[in-house]
Amino acid sequence: MIYKVLYQSQSGEVPVRERTQALYVEGESVRDVRNKLATQKINIEHIVELDEEHLEYEKRQENFKVEKL
Template sequence: MIFKVFYQENLQEVPVREATKSLYMEADSVQAVRAKLADRNYNIEFVQSVTGSHLEYEQQSEDFELETR
């Protein structure tokens, strides 16, 4: 399953919409995504499952890079 993760790079700062970044990760569940990213100290705002036509749309973006670790 592929998830889109919305996050802030700095855990110590107040989240600001303009500074929100995203990444795509392959994992079995939302909990697995959060566990894989725990060592990065990101302020994770939201984890969204991406499937079907939504996934096809996201894959067309030049920023689409799937993380599997």
């Protein structure tokens, strides 16, 4: 499965919507994705499992890239 992770790059700050970034990670579950990102210094806001339709939409975006962790 591909998951979309919404995060802030500054782990110690309060989340601000305008600074929210996204990355895409392949994993077996939300917990698996969190474990893969545990060493990153980011503040994870939300993790969304992408269904086929949503994944196809995201693939059309210019910044779509599945991270290899």
